[in-house]
Ligand SMILES: NC(=O)C1=CN([C@@H]2O[C@H](COP(=O)(O)OP(=O)(O)OC[C@H]3O[C@@H](n4cnc5c(N)ncnc54)[C@H](O)[C@@H]3O)[C@@H](O)[C@H]2O)C=CC1
């Protein structure tokens with residue numbers, strides 16, 4: 001399932017993207033790691049390269065820049081000859097610069113999804129594959145201290161579900177899944193920047209109430225989404241209590 005498969009992971013210099021890339025590499029996949037943060041990307045690349053040799057490549061990329069993202073896909077296909085998995089993981093929380101928050105989280109995911117379909121659809125020369133989009137529990141519930149972030153993650157779910165129901169996509173072997181974790185122990189939930197939240201105290205209260213998961217908590221759900229080839233269109237919440245498929249609300 002993993003051995004010999006080829007993946008692109010955005011925002012993979014640190015946090016969940018780095019963990020996901022490590023999981024794929026450990027299981028024998030080939031991975032193009034990419035991130036806007038060049039210095040952190042270089043560190044992660046060196047770490048992975050020493051363990052996984054030619055199975056890892058890296059390409060600096062800001063997901064808000066279509067040309068940079070296209071280069072990630074081009075380089076991956078040129079190097080490994082195929083593409084099987086796209087993890088649209090790059091994300092930020094920034095309520096002050098809400099436009100950037102939407103551009104990275106939602107538009108970046110749209111860009112990555114479109115490229116993923118372009119490279120993996122059977123009618124376009126691909127072999128099919130999976131597009132795994134990172135949403136959040138904030139994509140399912142309202143979150144009063146991050147409204148723009150919540151909007152971006154609601155958008156990711158609507159976008160992903162919509163493509164997963166398109167016959168041209170389904171019939172050409174591409175499936176799409178959304179992961180929606182609650183709080184995960186990464187830099188994202190650090191209270192280190194006033195521009196992140198509208199009410200750091202509100203964020204702190206919710207985190208204290210619900211707790212923080214380790215990145216290890218997310219790994220089995222990530223692996224299962226890849227392994228379960230029947231899984232298309234799922235939106236999966238992940239909290240300390242476990243993982244659950246969110247039923248599709250019908251009008
Ligand atoms: N940590 C958490 O509590 C949760 C995180 N998520 C989502 O998981 C994903 C990963 O987040 P974390 O690992 O927690 O955060 P993180 O802050 O540790 O890592 C995010 C990575 O994305 C990169 N990035 C930021 N802007 C970028 C851009 N324009 N282009 C390319 N890369 C960019 C950063 O440099 C960083 O390496 C995000 O989409 C986030 O919204 C979802 C639910 C909970």
Ligand SMILES: CC/C=C\C[C@H](O)[C@H](O)/C=C/C=C/C=C\C=C\C(=O)C/C=C\CCC(=O)O
Nearest residue numbers: 093136137138143182183188189203210239241
């Ligand atoms: C400080 C927040 C910073 C960034 C946003 C995070 O990255 C994350 O994406 C946001 C998550 C928001 C979560 C909001 C609520 C969390 C609730 C729970 O974890 C509990 C949920 C359900 C419990 C139901 C049950 O009892 O089983």
